[in-house]
Amino acid sequence: MRIRWIPALVSVVVGVGLLFGGWYTYDQFAVKGPLEKAINKLPDVVDSTSSFDNGAAKVSLTLDEGANLRSVYDQLTNDGASVLKGRELKLDVSGAVSSDELDKLWSTVLFDVAQAMETKTYSQIPAALDKLAAENAGLTVNTEMDDTNVYVTLHKGEAVKYIILPRTPATMEVWNNASKL
Incomplete structure (x- = not known):
């Protein structure tokens, strides 16, 4: 064939x-x-x-x-x-319109926000951001939350920064195996 x-x-x-x-x-x-x-x-x-x-x-x-x-x-x-x-x-x-200034302002409050997310005390996030807005003239902050995310909007002049923070923290797989060593 x-x-x-x-x-x-x-x-x-x-x-x-x-x-x-x-x-x-x-x-x-x-x-x-x-x-x-x-x-x-x-x-x-x-x-x-x-x-x-x-x-x-x-x-x-x-x-x-x-x-x-x-x-x-x-x-x-x-x-x-x-x-x-x-x-x-x-x-x-x-x-x-993005801004390096908004990025720097966000980085100054990031530890407080991360701690609030980790401890699930979400009411500390608007308080930390309102404190940041009070310290920086012209900065307006908007925070909202639903079942899955925390939404943060930073606005100063023409520039706007949007941040979405998931309410379910990422877990590290390494820690699950740490006790077996």
């Missing part, structure tokens, strides 16, 4: 083309398309990019100056629920 190389090669190319073409079509129309529609319906979104990696949907948003971070997150999780089912939403949010 002799193999016919041209029909075999054509069959492989057509099969691979159908397989990857079907996967690409599914990815574009059933996954990325609905997520992009949900993102485009969000208020105050200036720019966005999204990708899917290892069971997580990564969305980067640039928001307008007066955007409410919690409502944007809620609307994205509700409108994109059909696409996000079983996937973790990793949202990276930045303002249309």
Whole structure:
């Protein structure tokens, strides 16, 4: 029995083309398309990019100056629920105008916020941020919380910094095995 190389090669190319073409079509129309529609319906979104990696949907948003971070997150999780089912939403949010000054101000209060997150005394977060706002003229702070995240918005002049802090702290796997040594 002799193999016919041209029909075999054509069959492989057509099969691979159908397989990857079907996967690409599914990815574009059933996954990325609905997520992009949900993102485009969000208020105050200036720019966005999204990708899917290892069971997580990564969305980067640039928001307008007066955007409410919690409502944007809620609307994205509700409108994109059909696409996000079983996937973790990793949202990276930045303002249309960022500032090194806001980054420095955030870093000065980061220890207090981290301690409040670790001890789950979330009421200390607005207190620490209000103290920061009182010490820095022109800085306004907005904090909100829901079941999954704490949302912080720092605003000074034209610059805005958005921070999303997950309420479920990440656990370190190393500590689970430390007692076995």
